[in-house]
Amino acid sequence: MQSMILYSVIVILTSISWLNDRKKTKKAIIKAKNMLIKLAPELLAILLFVGLSLAVLTPDVISSFIGEQSGLIGVVLASIVGSFAMLPSFVVFPLASTLVENGAGLVQVSALIATLVSVGFASLPMERRIFGKEFTYLRNLSAVVMAFVFAFVIWVVLPWL
Known part of the structure; x- marks a missing residue:
């Protein structure tokens, strides 16, 4: 339930930003995507570590x-x-x-x-x-x-x- 609320807020705020300035919003989305791609290997390693820790x-x-x-x-x-x-x-x-x-x-x-x-x-x-x-x-x-x-x-x- 909390995830749905969080995602709804993100969609609403992104939509408001898009309506105000499409260029800046598009630039921010691309920047966020690139950061996620850079951090993905480390995030996956953390998830693997946590999963193994909980198993042991x-x-x-x-x-x-x-x-x-x-x-x-x-x-x-x-x-x-x-x-x-x-x-x-x-x-x-x-x-x-x-x-x-x-x-x-x-x-x-x-x-x-x-x-x-x-x-x-x-x-x-x-x-x-x-x-x-x-x-x-x-x-x-x-x-x-x-x-x-x-x-x-x-x-x-x-x-x-």
């Missing part, structure tokens, strides 16, 4: 490594898995719920969620090419640090709830 790293396997008793090691493992796996946020939250139901710790799952949605080692080559090396590495490093801060806050606040 099932929720049961992941939760066995990030149980409540795993402590800091579990947080580190969850952060590593989350940094390399790349999932859309509409998949991350149900996955997190499944992990908690299968015995994963909330602190570990919070680190996993934070890295899944913010760190992108799988997309690093593409991001580096688009945004540059320095920005890409600093953004990913700060995302990992913030994931640990987030997990620490959950660890401190959770006993009070």
Whole structure:
């Protein structure tokens, strides 16, 4: 349903742009097509990596490594898995719920969620090419640090709830 709404908005806005200035709109569409063609091999590699990751790293396997008793090691493992796996946020939250139901710790799952949605080692080559090396590495490093801060806050606040 969300896709239909998004595509509808794209068609409407492109139509408005077409009515205002056909040359600029045509130029923008051609430019977007060329960018997609350039990025297609990397996008396909990312999709392959994600598919293989999901086949190997099932929720049961992941939760066995990030149980409540795993402590800091579990947080580190969850952060590593989350940094390399790349999932859309509409998949991350149900996955997190499944992990908690299968015995994963909330602190570990919070680190996993934070890295899944913010760190992108799988997309690093593409991001580096688009945004540059320095920005890409600093953004990913700060995302990992913030994931640990987030997990620490959950660890401190959770006993009070």
